[in-house]
Amino acid sequence: MQTALHVYNSKNRQVEKFEPLNAPFVGMYVCGPTVYSEVHIGNVRTFTSFDLIYRYLLHLGYKVRYVRNITDVGHLLDDTSEDKISKKARLENIEPMEVVQRYTVDFHQTMGRFNALPPSIEPTATGHLIEQIELVQTIIDRGLAYESNGSVYFDVAAYSKQENYGELSGRNVDELMSNTRDLDGQSDKRNPADFALWKKAEPQHIMKWNSPWGLGFPGWHLECSVMSTKYLGEQFDIHGGGMDLKFPHHECEIAQNKAGYQKDPVKYWLHTNMLTFNGRKMAKSEGTGITPRELMDGDHPLLTQAYSPMTIRFFMLQAHYRSTLDFSNEALQAAEKGLKRLMTAYNTIEELPASANSTVSVEELKEKLYAAMNDDFNSPIAIAHLFEAVKWINLVKDGKERLTSDDIAALNTLMAHMIFDVLGLKDEASDDSSEKIDGLMQFVLRLRQEAKANKDYAMSDEIRNQLKALGFEIKDGKEGTTYTIL
Numbered sequence: 001m002q003t004a005l006h007v008y009n010s011k012n013r014q015v016e017k018f019e020p021l022n023a024p025f026v027g028m029y030v031c032g033p034t035v036y037s038e039v040h041i042g043n044v045r046t047f048t049s050f051d052l053i054y055r056y057l058l059h060l061g062y063k064v065r066y067v068r069n070i071t072d073v074g075h076l077l078d079d080t081s082e083d084k085i086s087k088k089a090r091l092e093n094i095e096p097m098e099v100v101q102r103y104t105v106d107f108h109q110t111m112g113r114f115n116a117l118p119p120s121i122e123p124t125a126t127g128h129l130i131e132q133i134e135l136v137q138t139i140i141d142r143g144l145a146y147e148s149n150g151s152v153y154f155d156v157a158a159y160s161k162q163e164n165y166g167e168l169s170g171r172n173v174d175e176l177m178s179n180t181r182d183l184d185g186q187s188d189k190r191n192p193a194d195f196a197l198w199k200k201a202e203p204q205h206i207m208k209w210n211s212p213w214g215l216g217f218p219g220w221h222l223e224c225s226v227m228s229t230k231y232l233g234e235q236f237d238i239h240g241g242g243m244d245l246k247f248p249h250h251e252c253e254i255a256q257n258k259a260g261y262q263k264d265p266v267k268y269w270l271h272t273n274m275l276t277f278n279g280r281k282m283a284k285s286e287g288t289g290i291t292p293r294e295l296m297d298g299d300h301p302l303l304t305q306a307y308s309p310m311t312i313r314f315f316m317l318q319a320h321y322r323s324t325l326d327f328s329n330e331a332l333q334a335a336e337k338g339l340k341r342l343m344t345a346y347n348t349i350e351e352l353p354a355s356a357n358s359t360v361s362v363e364e365l366k367e368k369l370y371a372a373m374n375d376d377f378n379s380p381i382a383i384a385h386l387f388e389a390v391k392w393i394n395l396v397k398d399g400k401e402r403l404t405s406d407d408i409a410a411l412n413t414l415m416a417h418m419i420f421d422v423l424g425l426k427d428e429a430s431d432d433s434s435e436k437i438d439g440l441m442q443f444v445l446r447l448r449q450e451a452k453a454n455k456d457y458a459m460s461d462e463i464r465n466q467l468k469a470l471g472f473e474i475k476d477g478k479e480g481t482t483y484t485i486l
């Protein structure tokens, strides 16, 4: 049983005890979205997995600085010299920064609906151009990058004489270097394995900046090296992202950091697995990239109904972050039922009858829950233990098991910690009822207003008094009538 947190470090391909470089502080960097369109729920799964990790670290008492970037400089599309953000801007006839703003706001709203905590710092690539140019220059000065026709490339062959390019992804550098297929058609490179640190901008390219090498824009991997170092230091605890980012993105980040700052930047690399559809990675290009909005509205040919944000979050947490999760209506419907059962049971804890002794052990449940979370954030096992508690709660209610009042209180606290703080779930039913109460109150206040307008003061006073007796205090002010729940 794990009594201390252990995490799977993808770099060493093993589970390791989590020992921050400078406890109780923890630095965590997660690659954020490229803001050129709405995120799909595959992206949301990755950010939800890191929200769980962030929440659990906070719950354990660590002081976490969580940095998640916004990629607002588009990467080049494979087959053109146009980047995704500029393409969207051209198609919609708006500024690239309008595209960026629109989808950054949308991303925040989406993650808010999934009850994800905002990161401590959310830096943008365009806000760190100076630092990126500086890092490129440093790597050139160290003889590990070269300029070629207005672009700058990382020299993988030179770097590999000192370091192991491929250490994270397990790729073989000789194979990479002998790969003659040149995907971008970049004849400027000395070697097909070399990657761009800075790209020369073609005249039609909109997002471009001045640099010592002429007008251009930074390579894809550069921003994360620069921003993680700026806000977390040259060495920090956790770097995360989806598994699809291991190569080339994270491999290149390590190479840039080692070349530029001469330090191995990250102690624990955490990679989340993919949300799949029929076993294939969910992707917009395959028509399976369902957006959160479509899911919440039930508005997609693959959906048989709408699902609430918490149902979707619960569905995601029922799989371990390192396992693939296959999207299906059946699984979401099961999650909807399961979540309801969990919340209903939680809401009845306070009403349980107290006994002189307990026949079930809350302490043991607590140990099992923390052991699951300490075992590389194993949320599906933790949820399975929560359902054990649901079973007991129902048995105690029926008088078939017993709990003392102290144990009832301990169970209440334990479940609240796990359900709300760690798993980050919300009780949508109670949210829903508060909305209903508000709607009802607005209606009653309107009736009272009408009574007053008709000079029926007996009725308007009667409404006020009855509401007061029910625990609602009414105040008439300049802006209209407001109420508070006493």
Ligand code: AMP
Residues within 6 Å of the ligand: 031, 032, 033, 034, 041, 042, 043, 044, 045, 046, 241, 242, 243, 244, 245, 273, 274, 275, 276, 281, 282, 283
């Ligand atoms: P992007 O905006 O494409 O860079 O993606 C943002 C994050 O979502 C990255 O960490 C990706 O690894 C992750 N991601 C993309 N597709 C999926 C998927 N189908 N399932 C889980 N994570 C994904």
Ligand code: ZN
Residues within 6 Å of the ligand: 030, 031, 032, 224, 241, 249
């Ligand atoms: Zn990144």
